[in-house]
Amino acid sequence: MKYNFDLVVNRRNTNSYKWDQTKQLFGDADILPLWVADMDFESPPAVKEALIKRAMQGTYGYTIRSSEYEAAIVNWFARRHGWSLEPAWLADVPGVVTALSLAIDLYSAPGEQVILQSPVYNPFYDVIRLNGRKIAESPLIINNGRYEMDYGHLEQLMKQGAKTMLLCSPHNPVGRVWEREELQKLSELCLKYNVLIISDEIHCDLVLPGYKHIPFASLSEEIAAQTVTATAPTKTFNLPGLQSSFVAISNRELKRRFDDRLKMLSLHSMPYFNVDAVTAAYNDGEEWLDELLVYLQGNVQFAIDYLERHLPQVKAIRPEGTYLLWVDYRNLVGSAEEIKDLMFKQAKVAFTEGSIYGETGLGYIRINYACPRSVLHEALERFCRAAQTKVR
Template sequence: MQTDSKNYDFNHITDRHHTNSIKWDFNQRIFGREDILPMWVADMDFPAPDAVVEALVNRAKHGIYGYSDGMDGYYEALIDWMQERHGWEIQRDWITFSPGIVPALNELVRSLTKPGDKILIQFPIYPPFFQAIQNHNREVISSQLTLENGRYTMDFADLEEKFACGVKMMILCNPHNPVGRVWERVELERLGQLCVDHGVLVISDEIHSDLIYKGHKHIPFASLSPELALQSIVCTAPSKTFNLAGLQTSNLIIPNAKYRTAFRASFDLTGIHHPNVFGMTAMEAAYRHGKDWLDQLMDYLSGNVKFLISFLERELPQIKVIKPEGTYLIWLDFRALAMEPKALQKFLVHKAGVGLSAGYLFGAGGEGFARLNLGCARSVLEEGLQRIKTAIQELD
């Protein structure tokens, strides 16, 4: 098995056209024109670690792809990864498979709350969060993140007020998508105490938890204390970390047996009983042999962040960057252009020729913003920024 002790060239451009890539093959359907540079959906343009490719090829060569179930190596690799990467000791029976975190969020809402229950999320936020609540006739309770000096913070007074009004569940995003915050221990502990005081179950989406920039540290919410472990569910996946989203493999870590039993019973009703054999194979290989690749990736992404900030400060100072502490998703502030939300998106697509995620889709507080994915070769990032620069210059 390849041990990933090589230098990876993240500057190399791999052509993803004609691979059924949502990002590259459906511009016309998504944006209404074919000739844009897509920099939106949250997958990267980098091949997975060699060890993952090798493991998949070897499994494919077996030739039989029948029903499969959780392999010992899969569980052991995940347990070891959480311990070594995040200092969190988890137990095998806490782990429950899901084909993705978005379907898991929907099932968690459905199985652990009742119609009409109040579920809190912090805006601006990844749209499937509020969609999962609305899909099942629960009430969305919003707590707005506060932007101060280019950094978002939680409004704890508002959280306490909302929790006191009968909130049953909170869906936390850590690291936060789209604003890039990696919540600090003191913030999480304060939030956790409020949740304990008001009996709020926390669903913590930690899918970006391995994509952390130097100077910051991810802390799994359930690792804060035994009490919070019993009052929270952590959602993880290798998909963002190792660019494996198409293999549809994620994990729920549920320490509380009551919640675990309720979720599994409800999930069984979906008819999804077995994981994707290739997803399990890839995840085990990634967690066992992908550390060096990931370390090199984070160095490269850090370089992309620095390049983007430098470019905008020099060439487009009217666009402000919310500097990320984690993730490869960048929250850009275009409010100085004084455009209406939909007009801004139309400008970026049809004048600049770039496909970003429209900020208003992330709910309240997203107006005037857009989310850019810099998980790409630096030359592609530069092209996208140059396109935006040219379009803004033509406004004058």
């Protein structure tokens, strides 16, 4: 391995959302945080070098999007995902959630139903509700320990009039990387009922060895015409603090409306550091990412083996992508309050309690395993030791 993912970087006292809020959020500053989807690894060296170079320049003026930046994005998606993007389809946004919210506001009407598949990343609920739309929830089905879409239920919601759907691909928190056939089936329903898909593909590059991400809009030109894809290099290369995401919209009319809205909100200029950092990540971060994915695969195996050996009462669902492990604790304790007490007060570790992802997430916790193995080991050890007192 060329890159050292075992390196523990001290992130406390850096205004870290993940590390410096444990007291306020969980009641104790010494809690080990494995919750929010933010990695504890250093970004690729090329990114750090690009940022240092920009910082050293000393004038921090308005910044333009370079043709190298666009080419870096286009080449990355062609190379990694076999998706031919055109620069004209792209628009920059601070966050993927910003894009989801704008798309709901722009392309659906107040009071309309927007479909989501639960359990899902909690801001999906917020962007629907806070835009004055109604949540049309289609729970995923667990089949032999693997989550699947419920096409019958999705069709029912579409038949009843839902014209917009938020897709999470790969899916946070359950770790599914949707297969081509599954997406194809969904796209047929969307075409039949004229449903616009807003596809959150922020985890597209975090696909474990042996799996493949299929961009929803790459399925066909027909489905691309009713798809808004929101994605980013931020999860992939650990840059979420840069706030650098983008949308890809091939439908010209939808794209024009999106661009107009960005202009209206004056969100159309680039943050100073982002052009160079993102260009460096996509052009020079590929080898780092491939090694990272192998390391993450090792963490998954380590965590699953550790839990099987030390706490067989809980059952981890093997992830195919993301860096999030979804664990069923229903044979250990009975309520969200009990698991929170066990994590935060007794074990001094913060995993995410699953009901924030919807009622179907109750009984599960989400563990962010994008950290050095020693940190993961310590967190699991703390949790399993405290959990022993609950074993009947």
